[in-house]
Amino acid sequence: MMLELQNLTVRFGNLVAVNKLNTSVSEGTIHSLIGPNGAGKTTVFNAIYNLVPYTGDILFSGKSLRGVPTYRLSEMRMTRTFQNLSLFYSMTVEYNIALGLHTAIKSSILSDIAGVNVYSRKEVKQRVARVAELVGLSQLLNAYPAFLPYGTQKLVELARALVNDSKLVLLDEPAAGLNAGEKEQFKEILLKVKQGGVTILLVEHDMGVVMDISDKITVMNFGNRIAEGTPQEISENPDVIEAYLGVN
Amino acid sequence: MKKFTPILLLVLALLIPVIFRQKPSLVYYLNLSMIYAISAQGLNLLMGIGGQISLGHAAFMAIGGYTSAVLVMVLHVPFIVALIAGVGLSCLFGLIIGFPALRLKGFYLAIATLAMGTVVTDIIKRIAITGGDYGLRNIPAPRLFGFTFGSSLSQFYLILAGLLLAIVVTRNFIRSKSGIALQAMRDSETGAQAVGINTSNYKLLAFILASAFAGLAGVLYGHSVSYLNTTNFGLDLSINLLAITIIGGMGTVWGVVLGSFLWVFVRNLMGSGLEMLTGVLFGVILLLVVLFLPRGLSEIGFRIAGRFKGKNESS
Ligand SMILES: Nc1ncnc2c1ncn2[C@@H]1O[C@H](COP(=O)(O)OP(=O)(O)OP(=O)(O)O)[C@@H](O)[C@H]1O
Ligand SMILES: [Mg+2]
Numbered sequence: 001m002m003l004e005l006q007n008l009t010v011r012f013g014n015l016v017a018v019n020k021l022n023t024s025v026s027e028g029t030i031h032s033l034i035g036p037n038g039a040g041k042t043t044v045f046n047a048i049y050n051l052v053p054y055t056g057d058i059l060f061s062g063k064s065l066r067g068v069p070t071y072r073l074s075e076m077r078m079t080r081t082f083q084n085l086s087l088f089y090s091m092t093v094e095y096n097i098a099l100g101l102h103t104a105i106k107s108s109i110l111s112d113i114a115g116v117n118v119y120s121r122k123e124v125k126q127r128v129a130r131v132a133e134l135v136g137l138s139q140l141l142n143a144y145p146a147f148l149p150y151g152t153q154k155l156v157e158l159a160r161a162l163v164n165d166s167k168l169v170l171l172d173e174p175a176a177g178l179n180a181g182e183k184e185q186f187k188e189i190l191l192k193v194k195q196g197g198v199t200i201l202l203v204e205h206d207m208g209v210v211m212d213i214s215d216k217i218t219v220m221n222f223g224n225r226i227a228e229g230t231p232q233e234i235s236e237n238p239d240v241i242e243a244y245l246g247v248n
Numbered sequence: 249m250k251k252f253t254p255i256l257l258l259v260l261a262l263l264i265p266v267i268f269r270q271k272p273s274l275v276y277y278l279n280l281s282m283i284y285a286i287s288a289q290g291l292n293l294l295m296g297i298g299g300q301i302s303l304g305h306a307a308f309m310a311i312g313g314y315t316s317a318v319l320v321m322v323l324h325v326p327f328i329v330a331l332i333a334g335v336g337l338s339c340l341f342g343l344i345i346g347f348p349a350l351r352l353k354g355f356y357l358a359i360a361t362l363a364m365g366t367v368v369t370d371i372i373k374r375i376a377i378t379g380g381d382y383g384l385r386n387i388p389a390p391r392l393f394g395f396t397f398g399s400s401l402s403q404f405y406l407i408l409a410g411l412l413l414a415i416v417v418t419r420n421f422i423r424s425k426s427g428i429a430l431q432a433m434r435d436s437e438t439g440a441q442a443v444g445i446n447t448s449n450y451k452l453l454a455f456i457l458a459s460a461f462a463g464l465a466g467v468l469y470g471h472s473v474s475y476l477n478t479t480n481f482g483l484d485l486s487i488n489l490l491a492i493t494i495i496g497g498m499g500t501v502w503g504v505v506l507g508s509f510l511w512v513f514v515r516n517l518m519g520s521g522l523e524m525l526t527g528v529l530f531g532v533i534l535l536l537v538v539l540f541l542p543r544g545l546s547e548i549g550f551r552i553a554g555r556f557k558g559k560n561e562s563s
Contacts, residue, residue, distance in 0.1 A: 071446045071447065086436040086439030088432045088439060089435050090435055091428075099443050102429060103444035105425060107424065107425035107426065111425070112426045113421065115420025117424070118424075119425075
């Protein structure tokens, strides 16, 4: 298993944001986590990233992540995107993506003082170009993200998460802000990423995207897991329809 | 053409003391400006690049200055050794002051660094060897390789060398891997951690670097002004250094140099009788810059040079 959540529980005061959640994400799959606003999806990501205190256990490739600091996960080949963008706005799209390689590039105090720009190296540029091509940002590498549409900024974050050949990427509403055509392309992108051997844990409100590309779906409501299964099982599940899908 | 601008500037700088041979007081103020520029360059890295804040920056100048002066005067250590020790001790204290920064942000960090600065200067004042309230007098001029930098003119070249070092190191650091990591942290701490940047380490690095520059400035200050008093390194100077950095333009290399010259000359060369107004004048300049030139005076330079395309130094 790529990722296992065992009795994961997160409390904020009296609020139980995630309640004894159990699930496992199989290698090489697209696994979606869905549910209404406030269900606890982002909180699950934050627990995995050790950003909120939790009980229970989280295993990544069989190893417990308890006590592992947030910044170590990239090196362990897990990356994520954020529901609220966390881009580097003083830098170009190219640098935003290239920073995803921070842990892959070695430098020393001497090279820092000598002013060696490690991100201008050919192999870095090639890796950035490759992922930019995949995500469709090739023409925008020199742009500053603040000037791009919200959906495109989300893609920059996706590219940053993909550039270091992660084993597992957690995506928090990556399709938000994309129009219908872009969403079709977006599905293609994620399927290609999956073909490349990357496991994806996806939080997404757009059911078109979720149903079309997920191998497995976990549904949460008020911190509880209310269903889990294939897209077809989930879309036919009466509990899910009542809690979430029936809303629209 | 662009390539030759620094060389032209350097030649001009080297000629300045010769041109102003007859006005040693002017050269003295140039020296002072450069010393503050070195110190402010550290603050520039800390704030402009690292996104941290310090209201205790001047205290590190005191640590560097007093360490070096005491070593030379009491232990008769060679200047170069004293200089290294002054910068080293300043770095060590920078590391210590950096730890609160791991837990504090913004307003709270400002208060914590302010408190640290006050504590440091207070302790220095209470050590007998530093001359206490009277300050430390007759600090010997810098001596390197058998040459004594006794006059303002000769000190000009030594301090210029220090400033050039500070500028080159800053410029290089900004485009290095660590410099870019710091800028990423400044832009988004969560984003930085997600790409694997150990933000705690980089914050400490920012504080250490900032104190190294301040320490160097302090050493040069002590041995060229020849007098040290802790009251000169209190909150007042810390805030002025902050203003210099903001007026010049945070995150740019040349801005703080501009800001320092402006500050020293506004403060010292205004006609007599107008001294009282210098604080007001500097305050007004600061206000105007914050309101109209968020990237500082260097923004004007960028525009004039036609290089200003909304592009940041960072990339
Ligand atoms: N740091 C926090 N402190 C206190 N409460 C929090 C915190 N983070 C989240 N919550 C609360 O926990 C619950 C779950 O929030 P979470 O952000 O995980 O929901 P979500 O499923 O991601 O919702 P959305 O679809 O709107 O993004 C909400 O009630 C939220 O208000
Ligand atoms: Mg959420």
